[in-house]
Amino acid sequence: MSTVLESLNAGLHGAMEANESVYILGEDVLDPYGGAFKVTRGLSTAYPDRVITTPVSEAGFVGVATGLALSGLRPVVEIMFGDFVTLITDQVINGLSKYGWMYGGALEIPLVIRTPMGGRRGYGPTHSQTLEKLFLGVPGLRVLAPSAFTDPGGLLRAAIDDPGPVLFVENKLQYQRRLDDPAFSALESRLQVQEGYATAATVGVAGAPRPQLTIAAYGDMAERAAEAQLKMAYELEIFSELVVLEQLDPLGPSGDLPRALADSLRQTGCLLTVEEGTHTHGWGAEVVARAVETSAQKLGIARVAAFDSPVPASRVLEASVLPDVDVIVGAAQKLVAALDG
Amino acid sequence: MSTVLESLNAGLHGAMEANESVYILGEDVLDPYGGAFKVTRGLSTAYPDRVITTPVSEAGFVGVATGLALSGLRPVVEIMFGDFVTLITDQVINGLSKYGWMYGGALEIPLVIRTPMGGRRGYGPTHSQTLEKLFLGVPGLRVLAPSAFTDPGGLLRAAIDDPGPVLFVENKLQYQRRLDDPAFSALESRLQVQEGYATAATVGVAGAPRPQLTIAAYGDMAERAAEAQLKMAYELEIFSELVVLEQLDPLGPSGDLPRALADSLRQTGCLLTVEEGTHTHGWGAEVVARAVETSAQKLGIARVAAFDSPVPASRVLEASVLPDVDVIVGAAQKLVAALDG
Amino acid sequence: MSDAAARYRAMLRIRRFEETILDKFPTGVFHGTTHTYIGQEANAVGILDHIREGDSVFSNHRCHGHFLAYGGDMRGLFAELMGKATGICGGRGGSQHIHWRRFYSNGVLGSAIPVATGMGLAGRLRGDDDIVVVFMGDGAMGEGVIYEALNMAALWRAPVLYVVENNRIAQTTPIALAMAGTIPGRFEGFGVPALAIASSDVDEISLAASKAIAEVRDGGTPQALVIDTNRFAPHSKGDDTRSQEAIEALWATSCPIEIHASRLDPNQREELAAEVAEEVSQAFAAALADPEPDVEVGAA
Amino acid sequence: MSDAAARYRAMLRIRRFEETILDKFPTGVFHGTTHTYIGQEANAVGILDHIREGDSVFSNHRCHGHFLAYGGDMRGLFAELMGKATGICGGRGGSQHIHWRRFYSNGVLGSAIPVATGMGLAGRLRGDDDIVVVFMGDGAMGEGVIYEALNMAALWRAPVLYVVENNRIAQTTPIALAMAGTIPGRFEGFGVPALAIASSDVDEISLAASKAIAEVRDGGTPQALVIDTNRFAPHSKGDDTRSQEAIEALWATSCPIEIHASRLDPNQREELAAEVAEEVSQAFAAALADPEPDVEVGAA
């Protein structure tokens, strides 16, 4: 079980085995294809009656899954590309996230919507976006992102057990990340509960001096941030603590930062948020706002994100728009220099 | 021309008179009804061939309007309740905001989508939301909100002249606001260009001492903030500057704050953002992030917004969730006290 | 009580409830909005006669009649519209978003149709023979998600009865300006058989519904029932753009209560009327006296 | 050139272009994805024969064939797929998002259908007789927004020809698992007349299209043309789950180029083949030599 993909796939197999109420719905999820990114591979062979391939009707089958969930089943829906969450916005915002609350609070909607976000594959403007920010701050919805630093399949299983709805944000390039990547063997990480069942991992270079900088990240950008962390430590003597959050929203109870992040920030006084989505109104904006609202000291602050542009198809254009390791390193350098100077 | 509603209506009449390419599309926009909130009243009588009442097909008619715009017409679309922008998300994010850019950059999409947001009328969880935050940070889209402190109809006409797509966010209770509200006669306001053709109004109590606090707001909450500003000045001797922004996004060029806001903040060092949408990942998060990123000093920071909850129907519950004048005053008081203390 | 009397009473309860809403709205006891079912009572009563304990019902903005015919509590609905703590959803939902047992409604047109379809499918997956009845208007049929749902319902044999209450108007828009093609043709294009009837007679509707529901239940397949019906009252309150005569013509020919009345003797009608009037006024008074919700609940 | 030769050449250009894409993809010259039109060439060629200067075309993910038949520049399309500065959209769009003159495509299934409908409507509002042709697959017909658009097209008489290229598969999903009802029935339910033909013969398709387009243009009303067709290649690249035999059977009976070939004499075919091969290889080489885009453009 060495990649994020394998871990997620195993999580689905485990969940289906453990609970007969778990159903899979999505486009092209049947074997031998097993889904566009193979996360559902093997499931339809093992559980032919509980894997339902759907028409190309994202809003419709998310609605159908909501009906299943209201009826006590535990559907797990796949949206083939994260870009198509735009089609399910009404079902999510005016539907499944509200039904529990607005009908008086007693109903459960145990529904997971999984989808891969992200670019760097040249798929162009409608197949490369990182759009989870649309669903951050939707009351009644939990937004999770697995990480190779924690347990992707375990998080997915916990999401399936959640009595409420979850948007589970994967990333296309993340699928091939190794859980025990030897490139990260110099890093050590401390896990703690973030909120509910989500985990926060605090990652640092083993034996490094006290960190000057806190990096907050999730999903595939957390791995890139870790690469940047290593590079900074070895090449620039900039030492950082990377806080990887599995839960993007809610971040923490009532306006608070996740504790792992608050703890780190108290030490470093300096925050760099990292995400693949576009800069403006991204995840980082809320993290930054909470950080400054809850900090007594003046913090060093910067955000790394994609340019405020659609994602172009061309390799060079795409690379110029999406943040990579060097962009993280550059932003960190600038931030640390500004504080020193 | 004394209310926001009348000003918007006059703006539409003026635009249709000035330019034969302007078309109106929306549900129930024909006279004698003239639209659910009457913003389109009289238009179908004056221009029967250019006002098209639509089926209940929000995504569909926004798409149709995009086709009209791509063909050189200037459609103005009404979404009856702002809550239903969830249905047009794909057309906006993967369609009309991208077509100009992704097809090489030469196409124009002169399209305005108008819609009333907001609660306080007991309409319940699917007819009371303030959802523009969904569309903040969408590359290629301009998001505007009229204000009684500026010129609602003028802004709408400028939006109709814009070669690119605009989401024009109105508010149900704002419609009845007077442009020359005598309740605000003690306030004086300076106008300056915010970005493009949008205006920023810097509002203060005439003759008051130097402000201690900058309030950033838009739309109907700007009027509530002005009420709070007066109350604070007269009852609490807290003096503030209210910066009313017509353009919610982009806020300013490449990561900057709007100049009116930056200027005020440089004086006060203290920022309160005010909006009616839910707190987490609201408009205020980006404003706060930019403020701290661009300020040399440590700022006092707080955000006023709705609780992170759906909007309940019951009057008392609704009032407990949505921010009103007293909530603004309370937050300002706390913020100023924290800085003094 | 005879069937005829029970139906009369059921329709009258809806009628009087809705009249009370319209009557009292101006006094400010209700907060928000309302969409009354006046003129369409025979649909809910005729159809929901045939559902059973495990069946579910999904309704729309015009839900009060469906709710009362389902067996929902009148005081709880009044209280919900007043935003009281005792409202069926504790005041959170209001007029358009109600829930009780297996009854649900949502105010976003069309968006409940796939959800209802999923509820139907759940029954089939579990192997029971529970069904779902979902109500929609002619106007809602503009929403694309409905057709996504119909396709899946037919593909996956979801036992759902799709009821279209075709009053030929949506808010102020006559059907001719909003609908091309035909309603049954739309269902059939997606493989869902549709039966259309034009009637405000509760017995006729009940007969059609009984057949359709039996087929849905036994065949485990979706069906549509399209009923030509009439909205007598404004869309919400005071927003009717139709002429007075046009509305009076509807009343004259197609009031479901009038149509059904001849099946009862006058004494019984009077008795029932008095009983219902009493029930409605008591429910109203009780709801009015109920407490406001605890604010912590909303803010949480 | 005779009509027959022109059609042969047009289909061959598409075929060779797409083969080149599949052939060269593994070398890394293209970035991103591709969906080839191999097997369906007769549709684009037979239909777009009949459009005029002011007409518009909206296409989908499988757009290369439509683009070339529209008259689009081959080198510019190669360059777009390579992400070059000279690509028709400067490398921004890539394979699925292309535009040139009045030709557009989008990669989100279904979402272009209302946009194309609006383009058609614009012509009618301006009073000209330009029309719009929009292509979609059977799989895309799961998307609800299509039905919203059809309703408006019929209501407002938008001169749009809706072409469904029904290859009975969507990515890996056979039509039986994804579509209930019938394709023509779906159009007709929304008041849009539909003509269905099962053919890979470019002449037959051209004849049907000529009639349909004339009706759309003269009547100023929408129509649908549903063509049973066949996808010979994988959905994208290397992702075909169909059996080798099944695919071979399609080739054997329904290759549009084979079907049409008998109308040309062998010499002419060879000449055309050589000419097309030369054009494609020159276009490819030229695109390959073209410069990468200026990075500032993307980042701006």
Ligand SMILES: Cc1ncc(C[n+]2csc(CCOP(=O)(O)OP(=O)(O)O)c2C)c(N)n1
């Ligand atoms: C998605 C959406 N769009 C618009 C509305 C506003 N609206 C409420 S009811 C209505 C008309 C509905 O007509 P119909 O479906 O025929 O039902 P009827 O009111 O006639 O019972 C409209 C447009 C809505 N609630 N939801």
Ligand SMILES: Cc1ncc(C[n+]2csc(CCOP(=O)(O)OP(=O)(O)O)c2C)c(N)n1
């Ligand atoms: C909204 C949306 N959902 C899913 C996809 C992924 N996808 C791309 S092509 C395709 C199959 C399309 O089938 P069809 O419409 O029949 O066209 P064909 O590929 O057969 O030409 C799918 C599911 C998409 N591009 N857009």
Ligand SMILES: [Mg+2]
């Ligand atoms: Mg109606």
Ligand SMILES: [Mg+2]
């Ligand atoms: Mg297909």
